[in-house]
Amino acid sequence: MKIVDDEIKAIIAETLAEQHRIQQESIDAIVAKVVASVLTSLGIEDDDRKELRADFQHLRRWRRSVEQAQSYTFKAVIAVVATGLMGAIWLGVKVALGK
Numbered sequence: 001m002k003i004v005d006d007e008i009k010a011i012i013a014e015t016l017a018e019q020h021r022i023q024q025e026s027i028d029a030i031v032a033k034v035v036a037s038v039l040t041s042l043g044i045e046d047d048d049r050k051e052l053r054a055d056f057q058h059l060r061r062w063r064r065s066v067e068q069a070q071s072y073t074f075k076a077v078i079a080v081v082a083t084g085l086m087g088a089i090w091l092g093v094k095v096a097l098g099k
Contacts, residue, residue: 036046044052 039045
């Protein structure tokens with residue numbers, strides 16, 4: 001009986017695995033159709049994928065350059081303010097010592 005039970009368990013496991021694989025393939029096909037449908041409704045055809053990828057890469061580079069420019073601008077403003085304060089302090093000390 002032990003051999004029969006093991007064979008039955010193996011058959012059931014194999015059947016369940018095959019059923020799971022079939023369901024997964026079906027789900028993958030449905031998802032692919034939905035994504036294609038959504039992209040098509042947005043005006044993006046399958047042939048446009050390379051161009052769309054290039055557009056997104058360009059936008060990413062543009063965003064990074066803008067973020068970098070903002071960082072440099074912030075640092076420049078801090079430097080100007082610090083220099084102005086140091087100049088004002090120096091002028092105050094010079095005037096105070098000159099009297």
